[in-house]
Amino acid sequence: MPRTPGRIWADGDRDLAEGLMAALRAPQDDREEEQAIAESLTHPLHSYPAKLHPATARILVDIVGQSARRPQPIVDPFCGSGTTLVEIRAAGMRAIGIDLNPLAVLVSRAKTYTVPARRRKEIRDAGHEISGQVLAAGKAARRSGAAAAPIRKPTGFDPNARNRRLASWYAPHVRRELEMIAAALDDLRAHDPELADVLTACLSAILYKVSSRASDTDPTWVEKNVPRGAAARYFAQRVELLFAGLGDFPPGHPAEVFEMDARRMAEVIPDGTAGGVITSPPYAGTYDYAEHQRLRFDFLALRHRQLDEGEIGSRRSFETNAEAQQFWQRALADTLDAIARALAPGATAAIVIGDSVAKTRAVFALDDLRAALTDELVLEAWASQQRPLLGGIEKRVFAERPKAEHIVLLRRR
Ligand SMILES: C[S@@+](CC[C@H](N)C(=O)[O-])C[C@H]1O[C@@H](n2cnc3c(N)ncnc32)[C@H](O)[C@@H]1O
Structure with a gap:
């Protein structure tokens, strides 16, 4: 409004x-x-x-x-x-x-x-663990000059078509961080789909901020300088925001x-x-x-x-x-x-x-x-x-x- x-x-x-x-x-x-x-x-x-x-x-x-x-x-x-x-x-x-x-x-x-405190804490723990792993992997790759993490291939989707649609919207280092977060959520989904979905909403929340899309309603391509590690840190911030907000419900x-x-x-x-x-x-x-x-x-x-x-x-x-x-x-x-x-x-x-x-x-x-x-x-x-x-x-x-x-x-x- x-x-x-x-x-x-x-x-x-x-x-x-x-x-x-x-x-x-x-x-x-x-x-x-x-x-x-x-x-x-x-x-x-x-x-x-x-x-x-x-x-x-x-x-x-x-x-x-x-x-x-x-x-x-x-x-x-x-x-x-x-x-x-x-x-x-x-x-x-x-x-x-x-x-x-x-x-x-x-x-x-x-x-x-709105779930009991113990379950809510699992959101925070899993979210921070994923973000920490992504930051550590980025640093290790830079130190060793290692190859980039492979691009994820979600089941049922043509990986090449997906790649073509996404390629121009993210800087390579941002895309790698996002794909690593998504891959970690895929792993989590295999044994706790509910928790994985809750954390996917946190990932979704940052996808436009770190992309070259101007906004939800404006598809114009704009130059954005997103520092290394920013995607992983923004993800952790959203997890924290969700964790705190959920704690305020009756x-x-x-x-x-x-x-x-x-x-x-x-x-x-x-x-x-x-x-x-x-x-x-x-x-x-x-x-x-x-x-x-x-x-x-x-x-x-x-x-x-x-x-x-x-x-x-x-x-x-x-x-x-x-x-x-x-x-x-x-x-x-x-x-x-x-x-x-x-x-x-x-x-x-x-x-x-x-x-x-x-x-x-x-x-x-x-x-x-x-x-x-x-x-x-x-x-x-x-x-x-x-x-x-x-x-x-x-x-x-x-x-x-x-x-x-x-x-x-x-x-x-
Ligand atoms: C004005 S938005 C609602 C925004 C919401 N009040 C909020 O605060 O985020 C209208 C919504 O209607 C949904 N929508 C459009 N056609 C629909 C349909 N046939 N059945 C159910 N939802 C539909 C859209 O996906 C959109 O989320």
Whole structure:
């Protein structure tokens, strides 16, 4: 969510609308408290496009949690990097996440891996051991002029194709360190797959920082001077951050996170059993989650065909498909149907959506959401905040009506 302030307006139940306005305002408040929330728990572990601000998520957990009956879970069916799942767990509630992106699932599981202290210490010990080995191997190789560590060959992936895709993004010494960390995680996976996955999220977290890719959402090649040993040290820092953050959760179980299409959530959530939903679906035509993570998918050897085919509202779908707007509205309607089925009677769903430009047309997300509403869901309150216009097309298509981000609160009858 952007940090720029903008005009806020709201409607519906007054108390709820005020809560939603506070949730929208939270990222722009420069108060130390909001900063501290963003840096708390495991929130800073991993970057992610369109990550929800943790302070917004915390307020929404408070609002939605009021109508939830424990131990009913709170669900985020587009969980991304797990911001809401972290806050749900921090509030001591059961969390269920769903996302089609395998990386989102990996990161969300790691960020909510609330386990007893002894197990948590194993994360730290294994992570530091791997980082230490990589640093020592680098020094030894430099002293002896020994040959570089062999490039890893993940099973089921063509090593030459993988190599071609990765070669230009990493300096050779960085690539060697990363491959050594990944190979050590492969070894660990053979006897402790859960621990290996948690540590893989720490590796994933540094993959763009040490690459020549500008950022998650910007694939431009940029020159970066990454010192020797930096990748291994950054990895150890992420492990430390995760270890410390996980220690601040109240006792409970890790979030259950499923890699699947949100519209099929009935397969894992029996009808009428969710205590609430808090989610932020993709904004129409804005991001390409499949493209944004491609370098990570290639490096970590993550399969992403389901995401390539099932991602809703992607930018590429609007650029290549003349019927993308209809698909988008259908996807929104199917998602709301699935949410209505999952919710217990009287439970609420907070949905964060944003206006956008899809190809060259304005998409007014609140209108689309209202059009997709079923009889089972009542619109209790909503709040909107005006967002700045970026570039010429936005200025043209939003000339008559402001571009805004919205939080909508729905209640299951
Ligand atoms: C706005 S992001 C969520 C960000 C999240 N709130 C966070 O703080 O990181 C939207 C997410 O929807 C996921 N997604 C797109 N199409 C999906 C689908 N059909 N089913 C489930 N997830 C989907 C994307 O992978 C992305 O993680």
